[in-house]
Amino acid sequence: MDIAIVGTGYVGLVSGACFADFGHAVVCVDSSEARVETLRAGKVPYYEPGLAELVERNAAAGRLEFTSDLGSAVQRATVIFLAVGTPEGNGGQADLSQVEAAVRALCAHLDDRHRVLVTKSTVPVGTGTRLQELIRAHAPSFTDIDVVSNPEFLREGSAINDFMRPDRVVIGTSSGRAASIMREIYRPLYLFETPVLMTDVPTAEMIKTAANAFLAVRISFINEIANLCDRAGADVHSVAKGLGLDKRIGSKFLHPGPGYGGSCFPKDTRALAALGTSLGAPQRIVETAITVNERQKALTFEKVEARLGPVAGRTIAVLGLAFKPNTSDVREAPALHLCRQLAAAGAVVRASDPVAIEEARTALGAGAGAVEFVADASDAARAADALVIMTEWNEYRSLDLPLLRQVMRGNLLVDARNVLEPHAVVAAGFEYVSTGRQAVAVAGTLV
Ligand code: NAD
DSSP states (O other): OEEEEEOOSHHHHHHHHHHHHTTOEEEEEOSOHHHHHHHHTTOOSSOOTTHHHHHHHHHHTTSEEEESOHHHHHHHOSEEEEOOOOOBOTTSSBOOHHHHHHHHHHHTTOOSSOEEEEEOSOOOTTHHHHHHHHHHHHSOTTOOEEEEEOOOOOOTTSHHHHHHSOSOEEEEOSOHHHHHHHHHHTGGGGGGTOOEEEEOHHHHHHHHHHHHHHHHHHHHHHHHHHHHHHHHTOOHHHHHHHHHTSTTTOSTTOOOOSOOOSSSHHHHHHHHHHHHHHTTOOOHHHHHHHHHHHHHHHHHHHHHHHHHSOOTTOEEEEEOOSSSTTOOOOTTOHHHHHHHHHHHTTOEEEEEOSSOHHHHHHHHGGGGGGEEEOSSHHHHHTTOSEEEEOSOOGGGTTOOHHHHHHHOSSOEEEETTOOSOHHHHHHTTOEEEOSSOOTTOOOOOOO
């Protein structure tokens, strides 16, 4: 199958490389010449485990190309995937300008050959209809094109595995021709008996938005339970285990922390809330999950100040800048929120991350001047009054606690992700503050 992917970000590049690995001929298009040059030079512009090797292998096999020439890619392709950004617009709703600009641009290159236009970007329900109108307005009258929704559920950090072994593939279309082409594209997944859910376009769009909102609600729920555990003297991990063993609830997405971030949950929940309001079906539960998350993001700073007093002039070490481990993505990362709060309050911030320092520096912009970026945990901890773990990178699970305590000035350790064993932290001479666990916790045991 000849496939064009428009947009080579986290979703477009992974999709393109994986489709090429399935054996399809893939051209990835990006409007950023710099990004295309980087990819042609064999470099991947962000950190995603295994992606550089997958790109290299498929490019070498001649199945994966990169271009900024949309016209040539569209002319060759039978199926065109849209994987451009859908950031937050004013008022919270999804900003579809990248999607619409891409569709308007590709219309000029369509002929009378049948093609399938697939939205992989996360878009609000109703976008498929809007794109059909755009095509009618901008494409030649003889154009033969089906619009399909095929939302993407991959997670950064495990994107390749998620794409190659998804829980399900959702395909929204009312065209039989497009449905069989889409099934053919995903045929390699039939080997693993991957469920393929066929729906109409609006339903597929809704599934993606509802899935992200539901996961965000679960996170906000367990964060509030964790905050209550902090006050009430219970252990949130055992609570989560007790909940998760109930098959009606399940154990996933019940891990408390400093609030959710990333390029999806914050904007997608706000987009759903805005859509609900505009269509007269308010999404109160999601609206509350958003409010709870904003509060949770502010809480880590408050935990530091509750122990240290005003942080002006104090040195705070921040471990982890990416919004989660195994990615260099810092979009809406709770750690950046904390860095901004600390810097605004006059603290000396010393921050580290295994892969996301440059991304954090760029994202903080002028504010980056107030943050000293250092190579590792012991550099960050030197003469610090407090150490805060904000991303659950594996290397932070096995910190040399006695060494860190030795090089620090103070003894406060705020483990916002609950990655450490409380008794080990206390034994190393720290005051331990977590999210919903007691300093000397009795772990839940199954007998
Ligand atoms: P991104 O910002 O990383 O990448 C978007 C890319 O599109 C950029 O490289 C940009 O240069 C390019 N682009 C923009 N306009 C273009 C145009 N007209 N022509 C060609 N290229 C163009 O975005 P992302 O994180 O990959 O997300 C893409 C979409 O997928 C979003 O809708 C997002 O919500 C959704 N999504 C993201 C994830 C994730 O984990 N990042 C997961 C599932 C779904």
